[in-house]
Amino acid sequence: MHALWPKVESMAPQLWRAVSGYELNPSLREELFQEVLLAVWEALPRLRDAEKLLPFALRIAHNLGASHVRAATRHPSPLAFDEAAHAATGRDESGTTQSQWLFEALATLPVKLRQPLMLQLEGFDYQEIAELLGITADNVGVRVHRARARLKALSREEENHEH
Amino acid sequence: MNIDERLQEAWREAVPAGMDLADLGRRVTRQRRRRWLLRAQELVLTLVALGVFGHALLFGAMGPAHWLLLPFFAVFLPTAWLIALRVPRAHTADLTAPMGRYVELRLKQLRTGLRDLWLARRAAVALIAYAAAAFAGAWLFGDIRWREAAVVLLAYALLWLLGTMWVSRRLRGQWLSEYRAIRRLA
Numbered sequence: 001m002h003a004l005w006p007k008v009e010s011m012a013p014q015l016w017r018a019v020s021g022y023e024l025n026p027s028l029r030e031e032l033f034q035e036v037l038l039a040v041w042e043a044l045p046r047l048r049d050a051e052k053l054l055p056f057a058l059r060i061a062h063n064l065g066a067s068h069v070r071a072a073t074r075h076p077s078p079l080a081f082d083e084a085a086h087a088a089t090g091r092d093e094s095g096t097t098q099s100q101w102l103f104e105a106l107a108t109l110p111v112k113l114r115q116p117l118m119l120q121l122e123g124f125d126y127q128e129i130a131e132l133l134g135i136t137a138d139n140v141g142v143r144v145h146r147a148r149a150r151l152k153a154l155s156r157e158e159e160n161h162e163h
Numbered sequence: 164m165n166i167d168e169r170l171q172e173a174w175r176e177a178v179p180a181g182m183d184l185a186d187l188g189r190r191v192t193r194q195r196r197r198r199w200l201l202r203a204q205e206l207v208l209t210l211v212a213l214g215v216f217g218h219a220l221l222f223g224a225m226g227p228a229h230w231l232l233l234p235f236f237a238v239f240l241p242t243a244w245l246i247a248l249r250v251p252r253a254h255t256a257d258l259t260a261p262m263g264r265y266v267e268l269r270l271k272q273l274r275t276g277l278r279d280l281w282l283a284r285r286a287a288v289a290l291i292a293y294a295a296a297a298f299a300g301a302w303l304f305g306d307i308r309w310r311e312a313a314v315v316l317l318a319y320a321l322l323w324l325l326g327t328m329w330v331s332r333r334l335r336g337q338w339l340s341e342y343r344a345i346r347r348l349a
Contacts, residue, residue: 017178059260063262066348111347131261133263
């Protein structure tokens with residue numbers, strides 16, 4: 001086992017969130033998560049700087065997620081979002097967990113907008129996201145802004161619908 | 164609560180529950196073992212075919228069945244390896260590349276995969292044509308041994324065609340969808 005594997009295991013929540021941003025169906029999400037873990041395992045010897053393990057693992061997760069996204073939409077989710085698989089606590093008045101709302105809302109965004117927003121939510125700054133995605137920091141800013149605007153509109157729409 | 168706070172809170176609260184994190188290493192090992200077994204299976208099949216035909220060729224024991232089934236394996240083995248080895252699976256080096264580079268590589272891999280599937284379908288059609296011709300020839304000019312071998316070949320070729328079409332249809336749809344999705348990121 002690679003010396004850094006225990007660190008990868010401690011990053012499971014981050015990898016899980018990245019995977020959840022691409023797949024809502026619990027069994028397909030689990031499959032994608034396994035695939036990401038395997039790819040990270042195999043890629044570990046290529047990692048030069050151990051300090052950059054998280055961006056390294058997340059880059060793999062997002063690359064695989066981008067490849068996965070279309071396959072998932074070909075098999076519409078036969079199951080509802082698996083709340084039990086998420087240790088989420090916050091619920092709104094309709095009983096929907098916050099994370100459930102977020103992942104369902106993220107699924108409506110194109111991958112180009114979704115990726116930078118997910119990475120920003122994970123705590124990366126524009127420059128780090130730009131390096132991860134191979135785009136400019138300005139471009140990251142534009143994409144994040146658009147993604148937030150869309151989610152904001154979606155949230156407002158839902159609020160109006162509820163009232 | 165404004166949207167930024169809502170997003171941040173929702174993101175942070177999503178952690179995998181009920182997942183045995185200590186088990187991750189074991190799960191990865193199991194998955195690697197499964198892949199290895201699949202590859203070993205393909206290798207054994209190839210070696211058996213090479214052994215059977217090699218032995219027959221070397222010792223001059225080529226019977227009707229060998230002659231007729233040789234073209235079948237000449238299609239089967241390269242196709243099986245083509246699909247198994249050149250399957251557009253993202254390699255480790257590609258996955259660690261920045262998204263822009265990954266997209267480029269992935270598009271190339273998927274294009275190659277789709278071309279290989281096309282080749283596999285054409286090869287299967289050519290094989291069934293050959294099997295039908297061999298069947299007619301054996302029935303008209305051959306004795307019982309040739310006829311039996313021709314029937315076996317025709318049955319194999321038909322199964323191969325059906326199998327290839329099934330695999331090709333399944334993979335083609337999947338790869339095409341991925342290709343379109345990835346192209347949008349380019």
